[in-house]
Amino acid sequence: MSDLFTLYQRNEAFAATFDKGHLPMRPNLSTVILTCVDARVIPAHFAGLETGDALTMRTVGGRVTSRVALEISLLWMLVSLDNPNPSMELAIIHHTDCGMARFANPDVAARVTERFGSEYVVETYAFSDPRESLAADVARLRASSLVPRDLRVSGHLYDVTTGLLTQQITTARIG
Numbered sequence: 502m503s504d505l506f507t508l509y510q511r512n513e514a515f516a517a518t519f520d521k522g523h524l525p526m527r528p529n530l531s532t533v534i535l536t537c538v539d540a541r542v543i544p545a546h547f548a549g550l551e552t553g554d555a556l557t558m559r560t561v562g563g564r565v566t567s568r569v570a571l572e573i574s575l576l577w578m579l580v581s582l583d584n585p586n587p588s589m590e591l592a593i594i595h596h597t598d599c600g601m602a603r604f605a606n607p608d609v610a611a612r613v614t615e616r617f618g619s620e621y622v623v624e625t626y627a628f629s630d631p632r633e634s635l636a637a638d639v640a641r642l643r644a645s646s647l648v649p650r651d652l653r654v655s656g657h658l659y660d661v662t663t664g665l666l667t668q669q670i671t672t673a674r675i676g
């Protein structure tokens with residue numbers, strides 16, 4: 502059975518007490534969060550985000566893809582429409598026990614590569630050490646000609662067993 506019925510039931514309860522209809526498009530916080538699609542990794546919960554607080558992007562693994570670089574650039578332009586010197590910052594959050602670690606297994610990686618006909622997928626998403634993947638993702642942003650040099654980026658690890666977030670890469674301009 503589809504989950505849609507459950508989702509709509511929950512939405513009805515949500516809308517019944519909804520009082521945030523007056524919020525502006527511009528978020529309260531200037532930090533954009535990029536994290537994994539994992540169902541245990543919910544920024545609104547672990548970082549206490551309220552409606553209207555922050556822009557949140559999610560990719561598989563929380564990895565920086567070429568599309569993420571494009572969208573960060575697009576968001577920067579959007580903010581620039583009102584503020585020529587945006588203070589936008591990106592927090593990349595990877596997490597423990599990520600499903601993308603399974604793609605780092607050589608046997609699984611070979612199957613993925615065969616399925617997609619290219620090593621691109623494994624190279625983009627697979628990782629075994631979240632600290633290395635965070636550093637690699639900052640490097641990807643730096644290597645992208647689309648990403649504004651003034652964007653500040655930091656890297657963090659969310660532990661799905663403790664609920665704790667720890668900073669792994671200090672905030673720095675992409676420069």
Ligand SMILES: [Zn+2]
Nearest residue numbers: 537539599600
């Ligand atoms: Zn994940």
